[in-house]
Amino acid sequence: DAGITQSPRYKITETGRQVTLMCHQTWSHSYMFWYRQDLGHGLRLIYYSAAADITDKGEVPDGYVVSRSKTENFPLTLESATRSQTSVYFCASSEAQKDRGAEAFFGQGTRLTVV
Amino acid sequence: GNSVTQMEGPVTLSEEAFLTINCTYTATGYPSLFWYVQYPGEGLQLLLKATKADDKGSNKGFEATYRKETTSFHLEKGSVQVSDSAVYFCALRIASYGKLTFGQGTILTVHP
Numbered sequence: 001d002a003g004i005t006q007s008p009r010y011k012i013t014e015t016g017r018q019v020t021l022m023c024h025q026t027w028s029h030s031y032m033f034w035y036r037q038d039l040g041h042g043l044r045l046i047y048y049s050a051a052a053d054i055t056d057k058g059e060v061p062d063g064y065v066v067s068r069s070k071t072e073n074f075p076l077t078l079e080s081a082t083r084s085q086t087s088v089y090f091c092a093s094s095e096a097q098k099d100r101g102a103e104a105f106f107g108q109g110t111r112l113t114v115v
Numbered sequence: 116g117n118s119v120t121q122m123e124g125p126v127t128l129s130e131e132a133f134l135t136i137n138c139t140y141t142a143t144g145y146p147s148l149f150w151y152v153q154y155p156g157e158g159l160q161l162l163l164k165a166t167k168a169d170d171k172g173s174n175k176g177f178e179a180t181y182r183k184e185t186t187s188f189h190l191e192k193g194s195v196q197v198s199d200s201a202v203y204f205c206a207l208r209i210a211s212y213g214k215l216t217f218g219q220g221t222i223l224t225v226h227p
Contacts, residue, residue: 031213042121042204042219043159050213058214090158094213101147101166104215106158 003027006091006107013081013114021076021110023091030096032074033104034058034066036087043090049074050096081114088112117142119205121218128195128225136190136221138179138205146207148172148181148188149215153202162190162203195225 004025013019025032030051035043035058045058047066055066063085065077074093078085088111094104122137140146147166151159163172168183177192188205205218 033214035217040219042119043215043217045214045216048214092159092215096213101149101164103161103164104159106151106160108156108158 004091004093004105004107006089006110009108009110011110011112013112015082015114016080019078019081019112021078021089021091021112023074023076023107025072025074025091025093025105027093027095027105028071029093029105030071031094031104032068033092033094034064034074034076035090035092036060037090037109038087046076046089078112081112083114086112086114117144117146117207117209117216119207119216119218121203121205121221124220125222125224128223130197130225130227131194132225134190134192134195134199134223136203136205136223138188138190138218140186140188140205140207142186142207142209144209146209148179149206149208150177150179150188150190151204151206151217153204153220155201159204195223197225197227199223200225 007022033048034046049055049068091107092104095102149164150162152162163174165172165181171180206215
């Protein structure tokens with residue numbers, strides 16, 4: 001299916017466990033992003049990637065790790081989950097910046113609960 | 116740094132009422148401005164955008180004008196519908212980067 005897909009849609013994990021959220025896009029977009037959505041904070045950027053093997057920290061990167069060995073995949077790993085990482089996580093992708101108004105496309109989100 | 120500030124929510128309106136959601140920004144550089152909408156249980160979708168001063172973005176009856184002098188991008192709709200109930204996010208992007216900076220979101224509920 002064309003588009004951007006995240007998996008799983010829902011996840012419950014225990015404090016201290018490692019968990020990986022998956023993101024796959026079929027457009028070959030250069031840019032990919034991970035955001036977390038929390039009430040009162042809107043969306044905050046965790047990490048982003050401008051191309052395969054190029055990643056950079058966003059606003060709230062602590063406790064997270066990303067990799068991008070292939071253009072279409074951008075997994076997000078919580079190395080040792082904490083309750084403060086309970087959130088809804090969104091992956092997004094967009095074309096390279098040829099167009100100032102290039103649209104970012106979002107996945108449906110992963111609701112992660114850390115207990 | 117770059118930031119976006121939206122009006123506090125939630126906003127509750129009756130069907131056919133006029134809607135305004137305020138958005139102001141601070142940016143280092145010349146941003147493009149966006150409004151995204153999130154319907155319940157879904158990801159964000161682009162609603163409209165503007166890439167330079169005085170541009171007006173419009174879609175589905177919604178409008179917003181890029182005002183550089185007031186650093187604002189307020190969202191308006193003349194007559195809202197129940198189906199417009201959603202969370203609305205204002206965002207900016209500096210031309211040389213791919214990442215979007217979002218406001219905190221405004222929950223809109225429209226009653227019949």
